[in-house]
Amino acid sequence: MAVTIIMKSSKGPIVDPALCRCCRSIKKCRLLSSEYEWMGKKEVYSDMLMDCFGLLLSHLDGDSKDSCICATCVARLREASAFRNQVLQSEEVFLNARLEENKEDGDAKSFIEVKTEPNDGIDSDTHMDDREDLSIEHQDSKPIAKQVRAETKQQTPQEITRRRSLRSQRGQTEGTVDKEVMGRMRGLRSKLDRMLETPETSQKNKSIASKPKKTTDDNDHKAYANTVTIVHNSYVCPFHNRVSNYYCYYCKDQFTNPNELREHTLTHDPKEMFESMMEGKKIPKIDITRIDCRLCPEKIDDLETLKSHLTNVHGKVLHPITNEFLKFRLSLNNITCTECNSSFPYFDMLKKHMIDHFGTFICDMCGACFLEQNSLRTHIKSHNKVEASFPCEICGKNLKSKYSRYLHVATVHEKKPTVNCYKCEASFLSYALRNKHLIEVHGDKRTFPCKLCDKVYNRRKTLMEHNRRNHLKVYRHQCDLCDQRFYLPSRLKEHMATHTGERNFRCEFCDKSYPRLQSLQEHIRSHSNERRYKCDVCNSTFTQNGSLKNHLKSHHQGYEMDSSYN
Template sequence: MEAQAASSKGKGPIIDPALCRCCRSIKKCRLLTTEYEWMGQKEVYSDMFMDCFGLLLSHLDGDTKDCCVCATCVVRLRDACAFRQQVLQSEEAFLSTRLHIKEDGSGKVEVEVKAEPLCEDDTHDMDDRDELNVNDITEPIDPKIEDTPLEAPVSHRTRAKRERSDRTHKRDIADKMKKLREKLDDMLEKPVEIPVKKETQKTKKKQELDHDFMVYTNATTIVHNSYVCPFQNRISIYYCFYCRDQFTNPNELREHTLNHDPVELFQSTMENRKIPKIDITRIDCRLCSEKIDDLEIFKKHITSVHGKKLYPVTNEFLKFRLSMDNLICTECNSTFPYFDVLKKHMIVHFGTYICDVCGACFLERNSLRTHIKSHTKVEESFPCEICGKNLKSKYSRYLHVATIHEKKPTVNCYKCEASFLSYALRNRHLIEVHGDKRTFACKLCDKVYNRRKTLMEHNRRNHLKVYRHQCDLCDQRFYLPSRLKEHMATHTGERNFRCEFCDKSYPRLQSLQEHVRSHNNERRYKCDICNSTFTQNGSLKNHVKSHHQGFDIDASYN
């Protein structure tokens, strides 16, 4: 089992088990390309091999288990680098002395030999010697003895005394090494990795909780002490944040929200901890008569003037300035005709939840979870027990049973207590009883609709060109999956739409509907030149080509 943790001395990851690239032993190792700290200095072992030996090790970007070096080889590498440095310094000193002799001309050289005592504990980092053997210890060379050209003759007693002293010295070193080895074994046997990992996860989770708490607290403080208008939405319909009343006019939404006390209601509705959407058309201070139209200025005002506490975090809200006309992004001043288009644009500024599969970005964690399900390709169906129709969710099945089979009114009027079986009936109620103007004009063309949903579909289909359904056999895209299914018949040759009055069949429903008009003698297409009428658009075009040559057919009949 691979375990990776930070070493207390090496200050870097330890891989256990791993293959040492220098001695081919399998043990605890360090990474060749990772920076470690030893005795206050930074070291990268692959760079040390290049500097000391000129060796460029290969495949260092592969598996971490194959890019390691054991502690024993690290000690030997340090010794080699230290010896190389010593040789370079000695050579530099030698050349400097030779240059000094030539300039002086005396020919005398004075060399001071300074013996440096050898310290067993400081020669190597003993925490790195996890594979050293006590029997491999060599006796340190005394520089004083090496610098003496001829050893003076000594007596047998003196030589025996020196040998006893050397044996005692070796025994002391061996005892110290043994104690250090036992201490090192005890340190290596302790489970260091797991507590460090748990502490890291615990700290990270605590930081996330602290950040969520600070954002939540700031949002509550700002809403309680200002006139910002929190709201919710579905498509381009605005909902009161506190009582879920529906509004299409932002001015009515703002006036309605003033009737609620945010101190009592905002915290209870913020339990799901979603990023709240607020309208900052009016901010102002509730605690005094100060007029403020910038949220950052308001934060400074309530902290400095009223002593409120705000944490050093930003983006507590998604900020909007709602209006009946074109909506402007508060971050980049881009203009959008509909609120749902503006909301999707806000992902560019505040999207923090990213799909690892396709890279799609989302504002909220729940939206990301719903999106991830689309990659699993597990199609769940919830069949109706009465008629067998498959529905996409339990809630869809409930609405189907309630409205189709049990005839229960499930659509409520947001201005009274009346309920209806469909949104169309509720819209008629709003027009006849409450005097609502249920006409929705397209801002990009002259089309007018009596349902906002129909207007949104028109906008997505004709202006935004949201064609998500693409043919696998050609490049054509379609707004509805049913249109794609009809299109596939042009590739397969299927003619699934058969006329009930004759034996003709067609690949598209629209073609069949045009053909059926020939049986009903319904002449919908009229020539603008001679007022002749036809049952099909194709017949009209043929008539214009044959009887009115030179007339622009495409400009008039497309």
């Protein structure tokens, strides 16, 4: 099911309705992984959760309706973030004060300490007392010196000797403890500095730390710098995608035609937006169908030629690395891999294929490969995921999430339009109705013909499902009691009733029950006298498919029924 982005501004998108990942309420929400502006500052709520609580939420790269946070939780998160910053600042002041105090104590100890020298015929302890008194008198302004001098004058020579022996025994221990305390405080101070550092300071420190040796961070930084330079100075087209749709990298407008996407992207200035939106994001996907230079009329077809041109003609700095981003040449028909020229009918298939070329992050548990480390982390969590079940209170159907249950109830039982047009305010009960609206009202060209048969669909996803079900025969769900396989798990569940004898689908108009939902739906039509099944030979009509089959067997033997009835 889709959600509606009802506001698109510099402050960030708003999704309505959506499931809040923090309180599980369904209301108007913001995206956890998007950047928003509040009181002149940028904030990303998933990063704030990580900074405040160390929480790394999963599946933030999926459908936006499952990666959101409501306004109430945003306010609480801001309060927690502000309190965290207050504690860190207070800790910094405290550590600075302790460091200064220890420094002053060290100076006082070194100033008061006096070496004992032998005296001919004179009591060394008494002579030491006199020298201590003299040295202390020069520091009358220090309270600690006054206290030491007062205590020393009141003590007898025997007490002074005993105190000095204890002090000498304790000196080495105190010195060791002082060193340990100072070392521990220096460690805390460095940790605090890391926690308080800004993104600008962090980037600066990374660049400084990477100078002695080349690291992965250094290569990432070079790739980032090259990407920014190329996008700023050429007509390449960065984009996002989800399923069968392309999205503008800057304003998230939706397109199915790559030509329209490229024309729209030209209305944005990449120097104003690209760098800020790329910061901390995934590896960008960039269409290189057009690579021409923005700084001069030069026509360029190859990315390496563009790099040489920018370096030699315009003096731009580009690091000697390749594969800074994922390169595509988008087209309406088959899309070709820019690395090996393999052809794919759908973009999602090409994107998965790109893992063969650039996938470097591998799951140790199952061997799955990913382009980014964040995707691998999310995948690893799925191994420990417990399948949740949210049954519908009306029909008993189990849904995978609370939001899915909400959409099921809204569309199936309450008949509420939940699929919104992204070009106007209209809403629909299904994607098919929305696509029909886009074709008739907005003039969209949505025809996706199957290359293996004469079927034509108005959604690329529907065409993909048609291919998997009818041509590729991708039946992953097999019955444990027989050899039958099914495309959908729901069909397998209905099939199991034939082995157990369960008849869980009961007619609300009579007492008949059926093992399959489809059989019940066909039966219900008999109560409405809707005759959907027509005989091609004699034009007789029937309410159920089974009745038509019996009619053909008894009246038209040898006639093969149209496969569309099966």
